[in-house]
Amino acid sequence: MWRHPSSRRWTHSRRNSRATDRGWYRTAGIDRAHETAMTQDIPLRSRWLGGPLTAWWALALRAIVGYGFMAHGFAKLFRGAGAFATILHGLGVPAPDLMAWATILVEICGGLSVLLGAFVWVASIPMVAVLLVAMFTVHLPYGFSSIKLVAVTNARAQFGPPGYEVDLLYIACLAALVLGGSGPFSVDGLIARRSTSKPAPRPSR
Secondary structure (H helix, E strand, O other): OOOOHHHHHHHHHHHHHHHHOOOOEEEEEEEOOOOEEEEEEEOOEOOOOOOEHHHOHHHHHHHHHHHHHHHHHHHHHHHOHHHHHHHHHHOOOOOHHHHHHHHHHHHHHHHHHHHHOOOHHHHHHHHHHHHHHHHHHHHHHHOOOOOOEEEEOOOOEEEOOOOOHHHHHHHHHHHHHHHHOOOOOOHHHHHHHHHHHOOOOOOOO
16 A cells, blocks of 8 residues: 655654653654644653653652651651640540541551552542641631741741641642552552563463
8 A cells, every 4th residue: 555755754753763762752743745733642761760751750749748747747756646635635626645646647657658659549548638637627727828937037037827738739749649640669550560460361161
């Protein structure tokens, strides 16, 4: 079958791109015979990083969310769960001792789960619950901004009570990880690769 030279050049360029790279990027071409623009998704994968470039954003989100939750959890633990329970009691939270330990465990274990990329969608449920409780019971009355510069003295800068900005940022990061995947160097990715690499069962005769 005869093919226009422009289409042959397009196919040749596409084949060469696939031979050298893997992953995805967008390229464009023009069919000179019909004067129409063409777009084509071509695999692009970094030779040095060893994974799709579009998936490495998840590693940064996992690092900041996982470390942030674990830092808050260990800070509460080192100060004592009783001290945190007293704060919860003042806020009117029922069963403050139980909720104090539950919050600490969610922050430490959930943060570690996100950091490792292990069962992120499961860990994100109690983590989002903790964020929503903190947002509606503590941060909501103080507005959106989490950084409120009140004054600058000779000793240091003074800040007002934080708003719910950081809570929303954490929730957005968790939603992105659940919807977009845990990315490279994750337990979830390892499980997914093992499940897809299993040979299909042979049909019985």
